[in-house]
Amino acid sequence: MKKRSIIPFGPQHPVLPEPIHIDLVIEDETVVEAIPSVGFIHRGLEKLVEKRDFNQMAYVAERICGICSFQHGMGYCEAVEHIFGVEVPDRAKYLRTIWAELGRMHSHLLWLGLLADGFGYENLFYQCWRVREKVLDLQELTSGGRLIFSVNKVGGVIRDIPADQQRTILSTLDEVEQELYAIRDTFFEDYSVLSRLKGVGIITKEQAHDLGCAGPFARASGISTDMRKLGYAAYGDLDFEPITSNDGDSFARCYCRMQEVFQSIDLLRQAISKMPQDNELAVAVKGNPDGECFMRVEQPRGEAVYYVKANGKPNLVRMRVRTPTFANLPGLCEMLKNTQLADVGLLVLTIDPCVSCTER
Amino acid sequence: MAEVIHPLEVIEEIPAEGLLGKVMEKKNAGMRLSQACAVYNEGKYELSYSFADDTTYEYVTLRIVIDPETVIPSITDIVPQAVFYENEMKELFGVKIEMIRLDYQNKLYRIEKETPFKEEG
Amino acid sequence: MANVKRSPWLLHYDGSSCNGCDIEVLACLTPVYDAERFGVMNTGDPMQADILLVTGGINSQNASVVRQLYDQMPRPKVVVAVGVCACTGGIFKDCYNILGGADKVVPVDIYVPGCAARPQSIIDGIVQAVELFQKRSDEHDALVQSGKGM
Numbered sequence: 287m288k289k290r291s292i293i294p295f296g297p298q299h300p301v302l303p304e305p306i307h308i309d310l311v312i313e314d315e316t317v318v319e320a321i322p323s324v325g326f327i328h329r330g331l332e333k334l335v336e337k338r339d340f341n342q343m344a345y346v347a348e349r350i351c352g353i354c355s356f357q358h359g360m361g362y363c364e365a366v367e368h369i370f371g372v373e374v375p376d377r378a379k380y381l382r383t384i385w386a387e388l389g390r391m392h393s394h395l396l397w398l399g400l401l402a403d404g405f406g407y408e409n410l411f412y413q414c415w416r417v418r419e420k421v422l423d424l425q426e427l428t429s430g431g432r433l434i435f436s437v438n439k440v441g442g443v444i445r446d447i448p449a450d451q452q453r454t455i456l457s458t459l460d461e462v463e464q465e466l467y468a469i470r471d472t473f474f475e476d477y478s479v480l481s482r483l484k485g486v487g488i489i490t491k492e493q494a495h496d497l498g499c500a501g502p503f504a505r506a507s508g509i510s511t512d513m514r515k516l517g518y519a520a521y522g523d524l525d526f527e528p529i530t531s532n533d534g535d536s537f538a539r540c541y542c543r544m545q546e547v548f549q550s551i552d553l554l555r556q557a558i559s560k561m562p563q564d565n566e567l568a569v570a571v572k573g574n575p576d577g578e579c580f581m582r583v584e585q586p587r588g589e590a591v592y593y594v595k596a597n598g599k600p601n602l603v604r605m606r607v608r609t610p611t612f613a614n615l616p617g618l619c620e621m622l623k624n625t626q627l628a629d630v631g632l633l634v635l636t637i638d639p640c641v642s643c644t645e646r
Numbered sequence: 647m648a649e650v651i652h653p654l655e656v657i658e659e660i661p662a663e664g665l666l667g668k669v670m671e672k673k674n675a676g677m678r679l680s681q682a683c684a685v686y687n688e689g690k691y692e693l694s695y696s697f698a699d700d701t702t703y704e705y706v707t708l709r710i711v712i713d714p715e716t717v718i719p720s721i722t723d724i725v726p727q728a729v730f731y732e733n734e735m736k737e738l739f740g741v742k743i744e745m746i747r748l749d750y751q752n753k754l755y756r757i758e759k760e761t762p763f764k765e766e767g
Numbered sequence: 768m769a770n771v772k773r774s775p776w777l778l779h780y781d782g783s784s785c786n787g788c789d790i791e792v793l794a795c796l797t798p799v800y801d802a803e804r805f806g807v808m809n810t811g812d813p814m815q816a817d818i819l820l821v822t823g824g825i826n827s828q829n830a831s832v833v834r835q836l837y838d839q840m841p842r843p844k845v846v847v848a849v850g851v852c853a854c855t856g857g858i859f860k861d862c863y864n865i866l867g868g869a870d871k872v873v874p875v876d877i878y879v880p881g882c883a884a885r886p887q888s889i890i891d892g893i894v895q896a897v898e899l900f901q902k903r904s905d906e907h908d909a910l911v912q913s914g915k916g917m
Contacts, residue, residue, distance in 0.1 A: 325755040352787020608681035616727035
């Protein structure tokens with residue numbers, strides 16, 4: 287019988303920008319079981335529906351998470367619009383798509399940087415974040431906010447992206463793409479990167495399905511699912527295929543996210559070229575919502591489910607957000623089994639945990 | 647042009663006794679548990695268990711409506727990943743769920759206020 | 768900044784923030800904004816930190832963590848609350864699990880507003896913190912030299 291001991295991981299840990307706590311049961315250096323506990327960031331914002339009306343909740347929803355904030359606002363607004371049965375103007379749909387894809391780019395670049403930091407490649411970390419700043423500049427130019435835009439409202443958006451800003455986006459994207467090629471080559475070919483990522487933390491397709499994994503985590507294990515295929519916002523008009531890998535290891539997750547950055551660049555170009563030229567940005571929404579709706583959107587971290595239930599009063603009965611990290615936690619616990627203790631920090635990073643999403 | 651999928655999205659209302667059987671049925675049909683949540687409305691709990699299909703994007707929600715005193719079985723023996731959803735229901739809403747595979751004993755979020763979502767504001 | 772003679776170390780703790788301010792604090796320490804040119808350095812160890820950056824509001828679970836981090840830091844020390852949640856609780860003030868801003872548990876010296884706080888204002892807060900740290904160090908030194916202090 288080997289000696290068993292329990293090592294607490296977190297809440298303050300150098301590889302994590304956010305507090306999450308995991309109890310690791312180890313035998314010598316091998317992890318046998320991992321039990322996460324959350325709650326350091328729990329705010330209980332779903333309960334705010336009683337104090338804020340359904341229009342104000344759009345701004346609360348944006349602040350569930352500062353990284354995918356636009357997509358949270360969009361998912362909530364789409365759910366309420368679905369209950370109202372209103373159709374958002376076409377231009378607003380395209381604007382939402384553009385902001386959503388910019389958000390995906392900056393989120394994935396942020397993650398790639400943190401991953402590089404996780405395996406000790408400081409230079410690569412800084413390079414990723416340097417490129418990411420260009421995306422943030424675009425977000426600031428078009429919306430006025432670097433991270434939290436507050437451009438969504440129930441019925442549409444409140445800001446337009448005029449032609450000159452569209453040209454700036456396209457020219458910046460060309461620069462970003464060029465710089466990303468070098469970063470991609472480093473991630474995909476560098477010996478020291480591959481030695482840390484290849485074959486570590488494998489989740490098979492069956493496991494990923496049984497554990498209900500979402501987003502790039504599931505796609506890296508070969509499950510070709512992408513909620514953008516549902517055609518919300520303007521995704522129905524754009525041409526793309528989910529990016530998948532069959533390996534299911536840490537490198538596959540890195541591969542999927544890196545390729546998704548290029549996919550986002552492509553989607554942005556498509557969206558800008560197809561954007562209709564009307565002036566209407568939002569439709570007026572009259573009265574209060576009555577009904578319920580499940581809305582699914584594809585966030586940078588995977589499928590997010592918004593559940594909105596209303597009873598004809600300004601305040602909703604319930605708003606519930608099932609965030610992708612919440613769905614990926616069981617996958618993480620499974621992945622950590624039979625790994626080396628020294629790999630745990632890196633493996634926790636590979637699911638791209640967003641703790642403030644998880645705990646709300 | 648990408649093909650837009652318009653999947654089937656339904657809410658099936660079922661009695662509490664039929665929960666485990668239905669969950670088993672969905673699991674055998676190759677669907678994954680996408681989310682589970684509770685609502686406290688007009689003195690009753692509404693529990694929703696949503697199942698998604700990754701290829702057809704079909705979305706089926708099982709809905710049970712119960713009194714606060716009703717004890718319901720855990721689905722974690724069939725779908726182990728429901729652990730976090732059920733612990734959340736139990737801690738935030740006070741839903742009585744028995745035999746959760748990994749029961750955090752109301753210590754998942756470790757909040758000071760007891761079952762904050764159970765009262766209507 | 769003229770009379771700054773020391774190079775204080777920063778400790779960042781994420782209270783119950785939405786991540787927005789956290790990644791802006793991180794963005795401050797990476798290229799483009801690079802707050803390290805003011806002589807500060809990021810550290811993960813409270814025992815070696817001089818300036819505590821708190822983001823996000825305080826909830827019942829992390830109140831003791833923030834208090835403990837503050838107590839572990841050697842004197843003199845400076846606390847900066849980054850973002851409106853750390854200042855007052857912000858948009859989440861009415862949530863059942865939020866006690867309020869960082870000043871509910873530790874004395875805050877500098878408040879940086881914004882949701883999310885912009886890197887420019889975070890850098891401004893850091894610069895003010897560095898100056899305040901220098902002032903407190905000088906007072907501390909004078910006290911030691913006069914034999915009244917420890």
